[in-house]
Amino acid sequence: MILHIISGGETGGSKNHLLSLLQELPKDQVELAVLQEGRLAEEARAFGITVHSFQQSSRYDVSAIQKLKKLIEAKHVKIVHSHGPRANLFVFFVKKMTKFYWMTTIHSDPTLDFVKGGIKGRVFTALNRSVFSSIDHFFAVSERFKQMLVTLGIPAEKISVIYNGIDFTTPDSPNITRTELGVEEESFVITMVARLHPIKNYPDAFELIRKLREKGHSVELLAVGDGPLKEDLHQQVKAYEGIHFLGFRTDVDAVLRQSDCLLLASTSESFPLVLLEAAKAKIPVLTTDVGGVRELIQSDEMGAVVPVHGIDEMVLEIERLIGRKAQGVLSEGGQALYEHASNHYSVTQLAKATWHTYQQHME
Structure with a gap:
């Protein structure tokens, strides 16, 4: 079993990337976990994807760590694929308690994820960077991003470049003027x-x-x-x-x-x-x-x-x-x-x- 985990509040490119990918993967072997309900979880369920929602009371609610651990063990998850800093941090703590292979997709420059976030932004940036050494494999969505990860100290052999993609055959929305x-x-x-x-x-x-x-x-x-x-x-x-x-x-x-x-x-x-x-x-x-x-x-x-x-x-x-x-x-x-x-x-x-x-x- 492969488990993807993401914050769940995303509405832009990372949401669309993940939904496009999950629709193409075997639904009996790949499931999704979110830390909060939102459009992403709603759309994933509509596509027939199994969604586990931990529904944090706030982004500082750490009860999701134990919930994630129990889910991984109950489902015999072999690979956890995380998306984004918040998901990375929770997977980091779970990995200390149970065994699985950890992959992550880098959707954005980790040094800029919390730009203009003040002291909190600097703290979260440092936390996100600190977990990178525990990740087993990285997906970079461009060669340029792979080189950025290398400059951050990630060995090149731990990075796969896989370009983003969309379904060019999906029906169009009704025309507007x-x-x-x-x-x-x-x-x-x-x-x-x-x-x-x-x-x-x-x-x-x-x-x-x-x-x-x-x-x-x-x-x-x-x-x-x-x-x-x-x-x-x-x-x-x-x-x-x-x-x-x-x-x-x-x-x-x-x-x-x-x-x-x-x-x-x-x-x-x-x-x-x-x-x-x-x-x-x-x-x-x-x-x-x-x-x-x-x-x-x-x-x-x-x-x-x-x-x-x-x-x-x-x-x-x-x-x-x-x-x-x-x-x-x-x-x-x-x-x-x-x-x-x-x-x-x-x-x-x-x-x-x-x-x-x-x-x-x-x-």
């Missing part, structure tokens, strides 16, 4: 699908829109997501025009189909699933140079990769894409991105490579 989204039909629509979190760097996206509109371009930004900076960002955006907050949505694919390009302005990422979602929607992407994005963006027609905080470079690249739209060739880049991504970043390859690694350690 630009009018329903509150944007003008003739605008160049840029969509950003990201948590309202410091790492996602929304202020640079706002400044990009300001500069483009200042230069006379009819551009609008759709911000899809929720998060801890919601109030702050809503205050900031009052100084800008052409920016629309859509909040959390379950029809991201429909929003992307009404967009001209996807924007990723993050200061740190691993291999963002949202880039693959843009590829499925057949629109080009503009992304900062984070994680494994260069391994996806293979040509100028597919989009562009710019430096972190490279607002001037972003402006130039959006102007280039605006020009491609005027020439009627913007969609060709989206098609090229779709063909490359669907051939190399499917959920099938993600599950196959993960299962192969499990089998190497199931004896």
Whole structure:
């Protein structure tokens, strides 16, 4: 038996990564444990995945440690696969009391997971880093993240690079119109699908829109997501025009189909699933140079990769894409991105490579 464990409160890329993976793995051999109820557990159950919920009274409720230990022993779990700092910490304590092989997927830069968290953030960052020496094997979702782990002292032979993937065959959400989204039909629509979190760097996206509109371009930004900076960002955006907050949505694919390009302005990422979602929607992407994005963006027609905080470079690249739209060739880049991504970043390859690694350690 293989047990995945995650906090359970995730709503973004790590949630989608895990759900995509679990749907492809044998449901009679793989189960999920969460430390709290949320969308992740609800969706997992809807997919027929067995979910064990420890339902902590708070994130400091350590009763989940004994519950996790009992579950591992009762199910004769051979491999525990953790996701995220909170799950890592609980598995660390359980591993001292019972035997299993521990794997973890690194979804984000562990030095930045608690950025702007003050003293608590620094404590949690140090705790997360301290458990790494007890983990038996690491999954990195890009070659760049593997190198980051090596610089943190993880032996290269303990790291497998397995790229993220999505199901390019799932049915689309019902179509929506630009009018329903509150944007003008003739605008160049840029969509950003990201948590309202410091790492996602929304202020640079706002400044990009300001500069483009200042230069006379009819551009609008759709911000899809929720998060801890919601109030702050809503205050900031009052100084800008052409920016629309859509909040959390379950029809991201429909929003992307009404967009001209996807924007990723993050200061740190691993291999963002949202880039693959843009590829499925057949629109080009503009992304900062984070994680494994260069391994996806293979040509100028597919989009562009710019430096972190490279607002001037972003402006130039959006102007280039605006020009491609005027020439009627913007969609060709989206098609090229779709063909490359669907051939190399499917959920099938993600599950196959993960299962192969499990089998190497199931004896």
